[in-house]
Amino acid sequence: MVSLFDPIFGASALTAATDGRAWVSALTRVEAALARAEASVGLLDAAQADLLVEAAGSYAASDDEEIASLAESAVAGGNPVIPLVERLRTLVAAQPGGDPSSVHLGATSQDVLDSAAMLVTREAITLAAAATSDCAGLAADLAGEHRATPMVARTLMQQAVPTTFGALAAGWAQGLDRAGAQLRRLSGGLSVQFGGAGGTLAAVHPHGPAIRAALAEELGLADPGSTWHTERTRLAELAAGWGALSMAVGKVATDVIVLSQNEIGEVREGRPGGSSAMAHKRNPAAAIAARAAAAQCPGLVATLLACGGQELQRGAGGWHAEWPALVGLIRSAGGAAYRLRDSLTGLDVDAAAMARNLAGSATGAATPADLDAASDLVDRYLNERSEA
Amino acid sequence: MVSLFDPIFGASALTAATDGRAWVSALTRVEAALARAEASVGLLDAAQADLLVEAAGSYAASDDEEIASLAESAVAGGNPVIPLVERLRTLVAAQPGGDPSSVHLGATSQDVLDSAAMLVTREAITLAAAATSDCAGLAADLAGEHRATPMVARTLMQQAVPTTFGALAAGWAQGLDRAGAQLRRLSGGLSVQFGGAGGTLAAVHPHGPAIRAALAEELGLADPGSTWHTERTRLAELAAGWGALSMAVGKVATDVIVLSQNEIGEVREGRPGGSSAMAHKRNPAAAIAARAAAAQCPGLVATLLACGGQELQRGAGGWHAEWPALVGLIRSAGGAAYRLRDSLTGLDVDAAAMARNLAGSATGAATPADLDAASDLVDRYLNERSEA
Amino acid sequence: MVSLFDPIFGASALTAATDGRAWVSALTRVEAALARAEASVGLLDAAQADLLVEAAGSYAASDDEEIASLAESAVAGGNPVIPLVERLRTLVAAQPGGDPSSVHLGATSQDVLDSAAMLVTREAITLAAAATSDCAGLAADLAGEHRATPMVARTLMQQAVPTTFGALAAGWAQGLDRAGAQLRRLSGGLSVQFGGAGGTLAAVHPHGPAIRAALAEELGLADPGSTWHTERTRLAELAAGWGALSMAVGKVATDVIVLSQNEIGEVREGRPGGSSAMAHKRNPAAAIAARAAAAQCPGLVATLLACGGQELQRGAGGWHAEWPALVGLIRSAGGAAYRLRDSLTGLDVDAAAMARNLAGSATGAATPADLDAASDLVDRYLNERSEA
């Protein structure tokens, strides 16, 4: 399946990080890590664990056809872990001495899928946070360069009082830095899931907490100290992190679009877009795409929040509904950051236009206090930033 | 790209109807139809139109690699029509006597993309409405068969008074019929878009309205009588149609899940799902997947509505944001109907369990009036339905 | 309770149409009409029905204190119909010969509340549609007056090709007319609810359908021919109608804001807003408020759609969740239309600024074909409109 729109919305890298292959890789890593964790507490023979680790690694290298086949096999039970476990058991059983019952021992599908979702999320955050960091760096550079470049502030889209372009760009950097830092903080706190069929880990009692700790260690995730099968506030926090990124990106993209209007003409994208009908057009196409990608996010966050009332020990639909929503949110918010980076790279700032517009405004030229105040604001933020 | 989740959520057929290939097919059909329409009013030489029709048809048969390449070329300008027009012009120019300026004459990207979106929508509605019709038929059959099968009505999830399972199933059919009929009505009203660069069709004046009418005729779409580049209430209506489908499906799926609880045990899916950890489980997996797919829709509808405030003659992001949201909505709502069909096919109704639960309720057995009233309700609806 | 924000967002009239007093009025009208309907089929003594009609009318005139007390009494059972019925029974019993069992005969709370919701909705639509019609009329007047006033079209917020302000304003009128017409159509189709405790009307069998028809007649609502306690696609349609209004309003408000920018200066509100800090500001405050009110709507529509999966014969929360969402949606979408009317009333159009901006654009002055095409588009719409 080829998407005609993914590249426009910057989603290509994040689509790759969240597609079927990426999920299969994460799911198999969880099964392998579980075996190692169970071996570490003596519940599983180390050799058996090794066999499973090998089988998992080999399955992860499956081609697209096999992944599509796995996806079809997932329909009957409603989640892909069920057929994956079958396939891994078959692979293990095919090895000399391989015991298929060593696969998925004491775990439930949701343990594997939720843990894999956290791995997928972590990798997606790494990508998105890097793009966000690039955006913030570009904004910070603009802030520094233009700390004292006078422009008219516009409130409610009406000319207000003098400021500098640097002060505006410093605000951009702040939002992006804040959103990026929050995502990284969330990434550091991503928790493993391990609760077993009913959430109490009875099947591996009394080793449950020790296995969960070892599993967390194996995967580099946090040990939540408990089961969160239907306690989904973690998802609200993640959703909010991606949502905040979409806000920070959407704000900058909107500003680029507004300042690029011909009548304002204060910025222009370095590689503007053309038109199928008008040769003269210089559209801020990257900012427009970033804004459109960001606009997908509020609804997706709402979907994740609305999934929250999951019944008893495993939600009958609320859990499943998280998967496409989370994937969509990652692609949209992350993609928005990628396209904003395109927009800010080589952004052309027209200080003369800024001066002209300011001169034509009701307040006229900037006073020294105006410039000092704005520069001071920029310097404080760049200082704080370089110390962070 | 392979999705691990699409099949679970029933989206496979609708994904195929909305993927890159489907969009390219629709976009090229619009360009071809435009040429024919312009030839029909004498603006274009018929031979040139034929060359373009041929080029469009040949491009539509491109392989995935070319579609991916087109998608990459769409990034610079922010929409896929720009590079598509270039490719078609190259193809036309390569023909003896081919005039590349005959391609996309008087049109703007949005004309082609919006019209193509309506074609894609129409084909998706055909698929989804058929699945919905199947679901409604299955529900109506259950209603007829169980018009007088007593069960306890449950209000606020508490046992209330006697009803029949047929009365419940008739309500399912009504919602599904209503949603299906609305989608079909919307499909019949889908409008072509043709406004030109600024929305006034000045470039082809005074032939604009005649070309638009002919284009509509060519594509089997309605002639809106005007330009709707930034008048997007049509999208609200479409969104609402898919949203209503998701409600109708979600309601039935929820009921199947609730009635399948072991303690109630009044229905069971014909092919229930299993578990990775518990061999005895008989999960209503299809209903759960349908519910989860339906749960994606409210947020996607909100996204489409939030795109509505599109600036002046072409929205700077609001327009673009519609594409992934519309595609997602079609896949989710349509997929939900597909999975509900799986759930209702062979649904096992346990009249004895219904009788037992009713007998154990505060009101006890159904009176003749209870059964008459419920049967009457069923008969009236099935009558109305057979007349429709 | 006094709201500090309602007037800004134009909600005052719609708040009055949807507050506790309005709901109590509607609920009592339904109970009274039910008695009359039951008398009409001979199920109730006409004199008893008269007593209830009188009691309902007298209760509807209660002061705020009593309404607040009713609201408190509604907490225990989770809906206001339960205590309202008690109060009406007490009032009827206090009359000579009054039989309290004649109140609410055969009905369930949801019958009364859903029917009342349709009455409240109808009255709100009357208000909102009138404001919308005013807005459309103002836009149509602008379209006619400026059918040939040249301006530059702006696509993706970049100058594109010539158009006229009339063509833009005609598009405003179209969206508003379309949204208004849809609301009026929905208003005409609003259905009564009457299903009784379990949805089958068994308690009044075989008079159920006849009573429902008479009740519909009494209230001027449609007879749905069935029970829709948990078949909530009607709510999706209503939600979509209000959502489309919010889109149509939001689009015009956005355009007013964009064209009011000092650097563009093509329109200005007749009574612009000031600032707490800058004496020179002329903010398009009404358009801004309209845009903000419209922005509430997508989320509220999503909430209503997400309520759709209501369990079995009465939803355990999904039904209740509709009440605040519907009220909020009416106030926000309707209020947006009120504030847009303020914005368009006396809107100052600066044809000279339009000419200046056009002259400065890449395409320069409008050609006769540009003006003809735009004027033609306007004339067609105004013609169609005057015939409607």
Place this chain on the structure above:
Amino acid sequence: MVSLFDPIFGASALTAATDGRAWVSALTRVEAALARAEASVGLLDAAQADLLVEAAGSYAASDDEEIASLAESAVAGGNPVIPLVERLRTLVAAQPGGDPSSVHLGATSQDVLDSAAMLVTREAITLAAAATSDCAGLAADLAGEHRATPMVARTLMQQAVPTTFGALAAGWAQGLDRAGAQLRRLSGGLSVQFGGAGGTLAAVHPHGPAIRAALAEELGLADPGSTWHTERTRLAELAAGWGALSMAVGKVATDVIVLSQNEIGEVREGRPGGSSAMAHKRNPAAAIAARAAAAQCPGLVATLLACGGQELQRGAGGWHAEWPALVGLIRSAGGAAYRLRDSLTGLDVDAAAMARNLAGSATGAATPADLDAASDLVDRYLNERSEA
């Protein structure tokens, strides 16, 4: 205006904390604190500051009529700070020696409104967090009492394996504790807003940062170190906090509803609701209301996130749209916690029914390992909780 629905949804206390009176109180406190802060850095005469503090306090005691009048006066400019400043200036000018220009010195409307919004939020969090803490405490008590009370775990709403009711209730407590803790953490970080007309504090340069710090100190808010007029990721964080609360509440409410079904009968609300038509009903009315209130929140969070792309130095609608959405979110999420407290208070747990249902399940009675594992999970959480 009296609401018929607020008490049902538990919103009464939070409505009072967010109504016109509460906002006027907060706005006047900000104006007073600003004067004191400016006096502290020597920008304002202390006596003038005292006059303003007195005027602000006196205005805050206005009756409803005056607040309604202020709200009407807010329409023209689109925010209530403009007329409030006028009123305060009149009050100050009426004092001997009072200088009206000392009011609102160097501030812009958004400084005052955003800071007031943080005060309103803080007070709302105090109320909601207390209710949430009560809920968590009730859940923790249930967990402790029933740490070893066997029940059947239900996954996908199907009987699975043994667990204990205490393990389920511990999960409830965890979600509520987590959401409550997050809200309290957010409350501790709420930031003052002070940026002046263009965001640079030029009007009070070079005292800006010192005034902002003093203002933060006066109000007990954090000093953000910068202006966040259009950097709204803070709102995403707040929205997420309320959204997570709604998830935690919605989960527990759903479980109470599901376990209260007659056929399951494992819990029953201490004061269940009745019916207008069925005397025998024992509806979990408080849980239903809590669930319905929680269901309002995802859409409201989406609205707040969608407000994020605020243009340049002050959003033209995006800022304003936050007010009703934030107020609605606070009332809904907070109200949900209030009603959940009603539901859990005196919740009747039927251990015999749990035992009966478990015995009838496929896995039958709980093993010692089942009980040990579940009790252990409970003990760990209660331990962790008592140490927190």
